[in-house]
Amino acid sequence: MKQKRLIIRSIILVVMFAAIGYTLISHFTEDRGRVDRDDIAPNFAVVDTEGNLLELADLEGKGVYVNFWATWCSVCRDKMEHLKNNYDDYRDKGVVIVAINSGEGSTVIQRHMERFQYNYPLYIDRGNLVGNAYGVMEIPVAFLIDENGVVLDREIGPKSEEKVIQSLERLIPGN
């Protein structure tokens, strides 16, 4: 009788605490992004400031560092500089940097390119279509996509050059 009562009480308490715990944890931990680790990266097509079309599917076999940024975001700018410093090295190792601007007009992006002299193309995402599909809520955010099109990681916020190099290193095909 006592044994049975203890079991019933334990079950009721465990169920209630589990439900409450799950709710609180899911409330206070960072939400999983619409596209996040281990997801298949949704295919996208963007044009750069020169009008060249790029489709993610065409980059199969290469590591892809997709970085969402904007000209008005000053912490993005540091990251863009880090990418500039390492673009050539990693291009040769099979890593592509895809810098997608968040919803700004082409004039602004073009002028930004001229001002900061990036050695990699800047892609335009009018209407934030790609950003929305990837669930971009804040910038900068980078998606590390491996040679098979699987998202290795989603990196939110500013990153030091060291961290950026680490991420690029992970993207080298075969690593």
Next chain:
Amino acid sequence: MEKVKCDCGHVNPYGTYLCESCGKPQMEDNQTLVDMRYEGVARRSQTYRKTFIDKIWNFFSSVKVGIWIIVLLLIASAIGTIFPQEMYLPPGERAAIYYEQEYGILGKLYFQLGLHNMYSSWWYLLLIASLGVSLVICSLDRVVPLHRALKTQRVKRHTSFLNRQRLFSKSDDVIETAEEDIQKAEKALREKKYKIYKEDGNLLAEKYRFSRWGPYVNHVGLIIFLVGCMLRFFPAMYIDENIWIREGEEVVIRGTDGEYFLRNDQFIVEYYDEEDERFRDSFERTGGQPVVETYQTSATLLKKVDTGTVGVGTELEEVKQYDIRVNDPLTFEGFSLYQVDYKLNELAEFTFTIESNLDDYNGDLSNISFEVDLYNPEMVYELDGGYRVEIFQYFPNFYINNRGEPDTRNRIPDNPRFIFEVFSPEVDHEEERGELSLVGVQINEPLVDEGEVNDYSIRMIDVDMNHVTALTVRRDRTLPILFVGGTIFMIGLIQGSYWHHRRIWLQNRKGVIWVAGHANKNWHGLKKDIEFIIEGTSIPMPEDQTDESNMIEEIEGVKGNDDATTK
């Protein structure tokens, strides 16, 4: 913990106050009346205190703890209303600065204690959760033994149970007609719709027992309601987002995973007519401020055509058009878009013209103008007469950043500045540089070496404003759950408030008639019932033992709550 065996032979659990079977008090309490709460059964929390689980259980089973939780919740909820919560701050305000600036030291403290976001703080949520746990355990701990006690109650009760009921009397002598009297009373009781249980010529009449379950039904409703509220933390169940859309703009509808977009075709605001006689008094009260009569967003809902690829070539197909007004939302697939706010006159487009600073200039520039979209300016404007203006730099929300460079805060043109490069017809724009100047609202500076001037300057001649609408995106799948919870809550409340459990015991003890009555509320009604059934018999009218003079019957209906009522 030993079980308690009553004289009648029934074995009661430890902690029993009144024998479950015959009702004989098992503990001496020196009171004239027995305490009928929970029928005197042992509440389980009081009986087992051994294991860790039992300790937790006992803690939450205490009504005292439950009431403390409610008090703390009330105090916390009240504190949360002293200053506005963070989500109600005016757009663009930073909480870290706003509270101190607006409310001084108290405001700063409010912010530092995290009270600006109180209703989603971990400790507030834990309080709500403990209220839920307390509700479940308190109810279970009481309803199970109470149910068993009412189900197993015997007709024949111990004399010390009967004579310590609030309504009690017995005939002074042996009554010859005792049996017939009880039969008569039984008939009258049946007339009054009592349920009759008989044992050895003794009788128990009972009605409205179901009202005893009222508080527990009510708690079940409350628990369902709380579960519904808890589910609101999951986006699949509940979405509440805001979107701002400029006229002509297409914006993704948050919470739809990038599937749906909304275009603001037109936004209108209408004001009450200040000239109208009928509104004169009202306008005096507002101090002549215009009063909005209605505002409306004519919107088009768009759905992304799924081709497997997003970006260039993505097509949006129109789903429907709707005029969204306050309380008249656009709805689709469980989502509702409500009109909540607007911002008028946001800069949208500038019109510029060129002027010559040359003394000997004899051309005509008055017809030359160009319009610049502040959200998506062109790189180059080719103008009549061979003039060419390039946008050298554009800062929609200009400021000088901490490196001392011109920069923009965001892409909203609240303080737009352009650096224009002007090429006159004589200048080859591929070979040579044009004249640079910085142009913004009330700003027009040539970017030249000291002492020099530009031959041409660019002047703003017109501004086009845009209205921005704010909509709330809401999807609430918890509403049916809340509705069910609320309905059950009300059923429990009604069940426990409009009916009252009444019991009458009639016992024939060797010709002496014992009468006792118990009600968990409304004793007056019970007395009237007893008066009715003893009419024409020699059964004595029971006396109210709480009141010698029997004078204050009227107010007694509110006393004597037996079981847990709504918390």
